[in-house]
Amino acid sequence: MALASSAWTEPTGxxxxxxxxxxxxxxxxxxxxxxxxxxxxxxxxxxxxPRRYSxxxxxxxxxxxRPWRPxxxxxxxxxxxxxxxxxxxxxxxxxxxxLARDHGVRKVAVLDKGYLGGGSSGRTSGIVWSNYLTPEGVxxxxxxxRLYGELSGELNxxxxxxxxxxxxxxxxxxxxxxxxxxxxxxxLHGVDSEVVGPEEVRxxxxxxxxxxxxxxxIMGALYHPxxxxxxxxxxxxxxxxxxxxxxxxxxxxxxxxxxxxxxxxVTGVTTNRGEVSTPVVVSCTAGWASLVSDMVGLSMPIxxxxxxxxxxxxxxxxxxxxxxxxxLDVQVSQTDRGELVLGASPDPFASYSMRGSLEFTEExxxxxxxxxxxxxxxxxxxxxxxxxDITPDLSPIMGPTPVEGFLVDVGWGTNGFMAGPxxxxxxxxxxxxxxxxxxxxAFDLARFAEGRLVEERDAAGVGH
Amino acid sequence: xILIPCPHCGPRNASEFAWKGEHRPRPDPxxxxxxEWRSYLYHRANPCGWTTEVWFHRAxxxxxxxxxxxxxxxxxxxxxxxxxxx
Numbered sequence: 001m002a003l004a005s006s007a008w009t010e011p012t013g014x015x016x017x018x019x020x021x022x023x024x025x026x027x028x029x030x031x032x033x034x035x036x037x038x039x040x041x042x043x044x045x046x047x048x049x050p051r052r053y054s055x056x057x058x059x060x061x062x063x064x065x066r067p068w069r070p071x072x073x074x075x076x077x078x079x080x081x082x083x084x085x086x087x088x089x090x091x092x093x094x095x096x097x098x099l100a101r102d103h104g105v106r107k108v109a110v111l112d113k114g115y116l117g118g119g120s121s122g123r124t125s126g127i128v129w130s131n132y133l134t135p136e137g138v139x140x141x142x143x144x145x146r147l148y149g150e151l152s153g154e155l156n157x158x159x160x161x162x163x164x165x166x167x168x169x170x171x172x173x174x175x176x177x178x179x180x181x182x183x184x185x186x187x188l189h190g191v192d193s194e195v196v197g198p199e200e201v202r203x204x205x206x207x208x209x210x211x212x213x214x215x216x217x218i219m220g221a222l223y224h225p226x227x228x229x230x231x232x233x234x235x236x237x238x239x240x241x242x243x244x245x246x247x248x249x250x251x252x253x254x255x256x257x258x259x260x261x262x263x264x265x266v267t268g269v270t271t272n273r274g275e276v277s278t279p280v281v282v283s284c285t286a287g288w289a290s291l292v293s294d295m296v297g298l299s300m301p302i303x304x305x306x307x308x309x310x311x312x313x314x315x316x317x318x319x320x321x322x323x324x325x326x327x328l329d330v331q332v333s334q335t336d337r338g339e340l341v342l343g344a345s346p347d348p349f350a351s352y353s354m355r356g357s358l359e360f361t362e363e364x365x366x367x368x369x370x371x372x373x374x375x376x377x378x379x380x381x382x383x384x385x386x387x388x389d390i391t392p393d394l395s396p397i398m399g400p401t402p403v404e405g406f407l408v409d410v411g412w413g414t415n416g417f418m419a420g421p422x423x424x425x426x427x428x429x430x431x432x433x434x435x436x437x438x439x440x441x442a443f444d445l446a447r448f449a450e451g452r453l454v455e456e457r458d459a460a461g462v463g464h
Numbered sequence: 465x466i467l468i469p470c471p472h473c474g475p476r477n478a479s480e481f482a483w484k485g486e487h488r489p490r491p492d493p494x495x496x497x498x499x500e501w502r503s504y505l506y507h508r509a510n511p512c513g514w515t516t517e518v519w520f521h522r523a524x525x526x527x528x529x530x531x532x533x534x535x536x537x538x539x540x541x542x543x544x545x546x547x548x549x550x
Contacts, residue, residue: 290509301506
């Protein structure tokens with residue numbers, strides 16, 4: 001909030017600034033040295049600060065034809081940082097943003113071997129919901145959902161948060177019982193979640209076949225009105241722009257090749273662009289988490305599995321809710337462009353390959369038609385795949401590790417996108433204060449050795 | 465599409481198989497500490513490259529097969545009966 005009101009305030013007079021820049025160095029002869037330095041400092045200051053996006057700014061830029069400043073800058077790789085974050089996706093960028101904004105830690109570099117938001121953060125179906133099964137999960141995802149609700153205003157970037165409602169369908173008595181359980185856990189923690197009958201499902205999703213003729217008749221659903229969708233790219237870009245404005249350096253195309261340690265302490269990282277010394281490395285690397293942990297000799301309880309999705313051609317508004325069915329193993333939502341987004345479980349084996357498969361397309365299409373027979377004439381436009389870091393209990397791994405200075409925010413599996421804002425806030429607090437926030441305490445790495453699993457198998461995602 | 469050369473049935477589509485995960489030696493349950501046992505249960509090498517794993521030919525011979533597969537390209541270079549079975 002502080003950002004929006006002070007740091008990003010638009011300086012007055014667009015045309016005035018433009019004229020001043022055009023005068024350039026040539027007209028400085030008569031100027032005093034002090035005035036010239038002041039002007040240079042002002043120009044540098046303005047160059048490093050993104051302008052606030054607003055309707056007024058849009059009109060002004062349209063009228064003057066002045067180009068927009070890049071939302072984030074490119075930097076030479078420095079030699080020392082207070083913290084290095086590996087992975088420029090939602091989690092890494094949110095961590096960097098909160099480090100700079102909440103804790104004043106601004107000498108931070110976010111490194112990514114590819115491009116910003118090009119991993120799982122750019123491949124998610126963008127569904128957000130918080131009615132999980134465990135109290136730890138519900139509390140965490142609820143914090144994240146609330147942060148998503150405020151994110152557009154906070155970042156001055158429209159992330160298209162759309163709490164349109166989230167329905168998890170039940171096709172058996174057993175799933176209805178599990179949903180009643182989830183509904184009660186959610187309500188206990190102030191999350192709106194209720195079991196509804198087939199008639200209510202018909203009202204919310206006219207497209208769904210709720211008849212008893214279906215192979216797997218819909219017996220009810222867990223309805224979560226505040227769940228919905230968020231535009232994932234906008235979240236990446238919004239966090240990147242806000243973090244950049246606070247002084248965080250984002251280095252794309254910068255692959256971490258090794259992490260150096262002295263004793264049991266992190267001392268720096270080796271990248272394809274040079275060496276960097278830092279006391280803190282935060283791994284926000286999703287499907288590549290095991291490979292980064294291997295660099296400090298740390299074994300992780302993670303399996304990398306590809307998660308595929310597909311979209312249909314765009315059509316008029318058909319579906320005003322997110323519909324998930326564990327039994328049918330399918331998830332359907334409609335984007336603002338009108339495409340139906342179809343998702344399922346991760347591929348049934350470990351792989352780092354991000355290629356789509358015919359098996360997926362055939363199966364997901366068949367399942368969607370069982371659920372919504374009337375979409376049969378629609379054509380699939382494209383399919384893609386992202387990598388998920390899946391843990392045995394489908395809860396994340398967050399916090400310190402036996403290697404001092406090596407912190408992880410991984411193991412999110414299919415739930416990473418919706419957890420991004422809360423994870424960023426919590427990880428930033430951990431980095432800045434060295435204390436583990438209560439919100440994430442249950443998700444420590446040691447729980448696997450100590451047998452304290454946070455079992456989300458019945459709630460986290462479509463089916464695993 | 466991944467083809468697995470089942471030593472009993474010949475090359476078959478991977479969708480006929482159930483993936484059982486990395487091949488790893490099972491510690492002696494009588495001697496392993498709880499931490500060692502949990503590490504066996506939960507921790508995985510999860511390599512990006514060649515790995516040895518176990519697949520179950522669910523829709524075929526219903527036997528276990530030890531497979532060497534590259535996890536980035538999904539190329540399979542070897543499949544033999546699991547556990548030295550003949």
